Amino acid sequence: MASKHIEVVVAGVRPLTPRIKEYLLASADGRPLPRYEPGAHVALHMASRDRGPIVRHYSLIGGLAGRDDPRHVYRIAVQREDRARGSAFIHDTFAPGTRLRVAAPVNDFPLDRRDACTLLIAGGIGVTPIVSMARSLARRGCRYRVVYAGRDPAAMAYRDMLEAVAGDRVRFHYSDAAGVLDLRGLLASQPDGTRVYVCGPAPMIAATHDAGAALGWDPGRVRSEVFAAGPTGDETAFEVELRRSGRTVRVGPDASILDALRLADVPVLWDCARGECGLCPLPVVSADGPIDHRDRYLSAEERAAGQTLCICVSRIRGTRLVLDA
Numbered sequence: 586m587a588s589k590h591i592e593v594v595v596a597g598v599r600p601l602t603p604r605i606k607e608y609l610l611a612s613a614d615g616r617p618l619p620r621y622e623p624g625a626h627v628a629l630h631m632a633s634r635d636r637g638p639i640v641r642h643y644s645l646i647g648g649l650a651g652r653d654d655p656r657h658v659y660r661i662a663v664q665r666e667d668r669a670r671g672s673a674f675i676h677d678t679f680a681p682g683t684r685l686r687v688a689a690p691v692n693d694f695p696l697d698r699r700d701a702c703t704l705l706i707a708g709g710i711g712v713t714p715i716v717s718m719a720r721s722l723a724r725r726g727c728r729y730r731v732v733y734a735g736r737d738p739a740a741m742a743y744r745d746m747l748e749a750v751a752g753d754r755v756r757f758h759y760s761d762a763a764g765v766l767d768l769r770g771l772l773a774s775q776p777d778g779t780r781v782y783v784c785g786p787a788p789m790i791a792a793t794h795d796a797g798a799a800l801g802w803d804p805g806r807v808r809s810e811v812f813a814a815g816p817t818g819d820e821t822a823f824e825v826e827l828r829r830s831g832r833t834v835r836v837g838p839d840a841s842i843l844d845a846l847r848l849a850d851v852p853v854l855w856d857c858a859r860g861e862c863g864l865c866p867l868p869v870v871s872a873d874g875p876i877d878h879r880d881r882y883l884s885a886e887e888r889a890a891g892q893t894l895c896i897c898v899s900r901i902r903g904t905r906l907v908l909d910a
Contacts, residue, residue: 590630591618593659595683601662601742605710607646608679610659610687618657621645623717624694624782624810627659628858630686630848633674637822637837640844641671642858644713644784644810645690646743647720659687662742664710670839693857694810696721700780703729706771706793708785709740714810715784716743719750730775731755734766734785769796784810811859820900826907827851828870842896842906853896853910860898867908869894874903 596611612618624644631639643661665676696703696718703722707715712733722729731751735741737759747755758766772781772793783793790809797807820838825845827833836845843865846853855865860880869876869892878888880895887893894908 590686590688593618593685593687595679595681595685596658598680602740604740605662605664605742606676606679607660607662607742608675610661610685612657613684615657618659619689621690622692623647623696623721624714625690625692626694626714627661627690628688629661629675630688631671631674633670633839637835637839638844638848639671639674639837639839640841641675645717646713647717662710662713664742674839691858693859694782694784694808696782697780698722698725698727700778701728702776702779703727704772704775704779704781705729705731706768706781706783706785706789707731707733708766708783708789709735710742711783711785711789711810712741712743712747713784715782716746716750718782719747719755723750729754732758732766732771734758734760734789736761768792769799772796772800772802779806781807782809783807787811821902821904823874823901823903824905826905827910828907829910836900841898842894842900846896855897858897860895865897866893866895867910868892870907870909872901872903872906874901876901 592613593610594613595608597609599607601607626642626644628640628642633639643663646660646662663672663675665672694714698721705715705718715731719731731747731754733741733747733755738744744757781793783790790811794807794809822835822837825834825836825842832851834845834849834851836842843853843855843858853865856862861882863882876891876894877900879898882895883893
């Protein structure tokens with residue numbers, strides 16, 4: 586998949602919670618930005634003087650009436666994680682006037698408005714695509730419900746916005762007081778034919794899929810969005826040699842192999858960028874350290890063999906990787 590890179594400038598910053606900030610990204614040249622549908626996300630391409638390229642993916646949030654023009658502004662929200670250098674870099678350095686590049690929007694979490702009933706489930710910062718979906722369904726008079734789970738109201742971004750958009754269709758679940766959300770009970774209470782869209786922590790998403798399976802639901806009735814796990818804090822840079830093309834590319838600690846190859850204009854196949862779709866795996870010729878498989882596509886046997894690697898999420902614990910590409 587090819588993605589055009591777009592120059593943008595930070596047009597506004599505001600805190601939403603103690604850990605979450607909202608950023609408005611405006612077209613740098615005043616031209617309209619590519620349109621997007623609810624569920625879409627963009628990849629931010631940044632550069633750290635100390636660590637090199639940083640690439641992070643964030644869901645796009647539909648604009649607020651009167652606040653901005655969605656043709657020229659993208660809205661994202663970034664939660665600062667203790668050990669995630671990308672989010673910390675954004676929180677520490679992004680200010681009005683900061684320039685960066687973004688890739689054209691990609692939508693791996695599309696909303697189907699033709700369903701008889703829709704249930705939107707958000708967990709924590711996973712609320713960002715759910716906001717856009719709720720606004721879209723509300724505008725079209727669709728039948729839908731929203732459940733937004735978080736530790737407590739102070740930690741939940743866009744709570745007021747969801748309440749304004751969805752009214753009595755939204756329910757807030759505060760886990761500090763009420764415990765873990767009963768996902769199986771929630772799904773069991775839905776009207777026949779309801780389709781579920783869930784975005785949040787990986788365990789919550791897995792539990793939602795498990796709840797649907799336990800109820801005998803067709804797997805397609807639960808759709809989810811989870812981005813690949815960010816850096817764990819101890820990644821190191823390494824080189825990737827492409828044996829057939831004769832090129833060598835450096836992969837920094839804050840970018841994936843896929844990011845590095847695309848930044849070097851190396852043509853590669855990819856789609857989901859989350860280690861799920863199976864388009865990006867490449868044959869491994871050699872590696873001077875163990876492969877850190879982070880995909881959800883390869884089997885346990887394939888991972889153990891070490892002959893294939895999903896370049897969008899996986900890395901090596903070494904200094905040099907040779908791929909048959």
